[in-house]
């Protein structure tokens with residue numbers, strides 16, 4: 001048989017081709033390989049969930065970010081979760097790639113509680129959300145409307161001051177409980193025109209709201225490891241979700257039906273959130289009207305978004321000034337100097353209180369009520385500063401860590417309202433080192449409403465009373481621990497001694 005001899009030239013050409021093909025394959029492969037953000041090592045099935053062990057996830061994530069950087073990719077079970085811990089990366093999410101990250105993930109508790117996410121805060125980014133958001137921004141929470149509720153704020157602040165007067169002197173007052181009723185009553189009256197604590201129905205609603213806040217703070221394992229979804233049925237969480245959602249719906253339905261009956265007779269003037277929403281619900285114009293679930297979801301948003309957050313901010317602000325007596329003195333000096341003998345505080349007075357505003361900003365820097373804000377979701381694959389992020393990644397922005405970032409703040413652990421006096425930094429969502437209200441197109445629409453109530457109440461409290469920590473506790477020994485949950489309250493109630501100021 002004739003031997004087969006390959007021409008050396010042809011052999012070299014063939015070998016070169018094979019080599020070129022391999023090199024091209026390798027380079028295509030490596031360009032397909034994604035550049036992911038740094039990740040701590042994870043375990044099979046649970047991913048990084050075991051690293052959130054302390055019950056205060058914002059603290060655990062802050063510690064992890066110190067090791068792995070301000071943009072980290074974690075896995076909660078099978079769900080990729082991007083953790084953002086610097087102002088620079090928060091700006092990337094909320095400005096540079098705002099539309100990509102304008103979606104929200106839909107966890108089981110949210111779907112069950114908030115009418116399948118037909119509200120504003122959880123609805124998917126798109127036309128429906130845009131319509132609902134414009135109702136909230138333009139009709140419920142615009143400046144004019146917020147101003148129109150000033151009597152409610154003043155009356156509720158006066159009511160709290162009276163309660164403190166009754167128990168002041170030697171008996172400590174429970175400011176945590178008082179701030180909770182203040183925010184419930186201001187929101188309740190703005191939403192329905194009456195205090196919820198005055199009726200049986202209202203009290204049921206407040207109880208159910210407390211359950212709802214607790215349930216929203218529980219990590220539901222089935223959201224992250226779908227085949228373990230049955231655990232919710234066994235440990236009773238699913239039943240609690242169903243019962244609470246039913247209770248809230250019953251109250252909202254009965255309030256709506258009563259209002260619809262009254263409206264036929266009295267023709268109310270559309271002053272409160274519910275009346276405004278009912279007018280839109282009754283409007284039969286296509287693309288204007290909203291359905292019943294959207295109406296109820298939006299009312300719920302106002303309560304979930306506005307009650308706990310306002311009372312928590314007040315709790316932390318008073319805690320900080322009680323343990324910093326020089327700040328308290330400086331604040332009282334400013335407020336009393338501006339108000340002198342005036343019987344009432346006006347919006348113009350508040351605008352002159354620069355130190356008061358600085359105190360609230362400083363408290364929100366160190367204690368954002370929602371330390372991880374409200375989660376976002378990547379709608380498509382995107383590159384963030386060279387890192388590849390896949391569609392479907394949940395995004396958590398650690399506002400608590402950002403408020404303590406040495407890159408943005410000098411001596412971040414210190415409570416120093418003075419840092420804001422000659423600074424234009426505000427919490428309106430444009431300065432990413434201070435984002436307790438989030439930012440970008442899904443940023444909080446309730447900032448003006450919240451700030452108006454908190455500023456007025458704080459001014460009233462430091463004007464009318466001199467304050468001390470209860471039970472002889474020294475400022476340096478004062479317990480500032482946090483309790484777990486979606487909104488992070490004080491772990492122990494804030495007790496303080498108030499003595500009426502001789503000047504008022």
Ligand code: HEM
Pocket residue numbers: 120121122133136141301302305306307309310313368369370373374436437438439440441442443444445446447449450
């Ligand atoms: C101290 C008080 C408050 C704090 C700290 C706060 C914080 C927040 C945060 C962090 C978000 C998510 C922002 C983002 O994703 O970038 C948010 C959204 C929202 N907040 Fe607030 N909030 C407060 C008061 C209020 C009030 C008083 C209302 C209504 C009366 C309200 C209604 C809403 C709504 C409807 C959204 C959803 C916006 C959307 O997804 O388009 N909030 N809030």
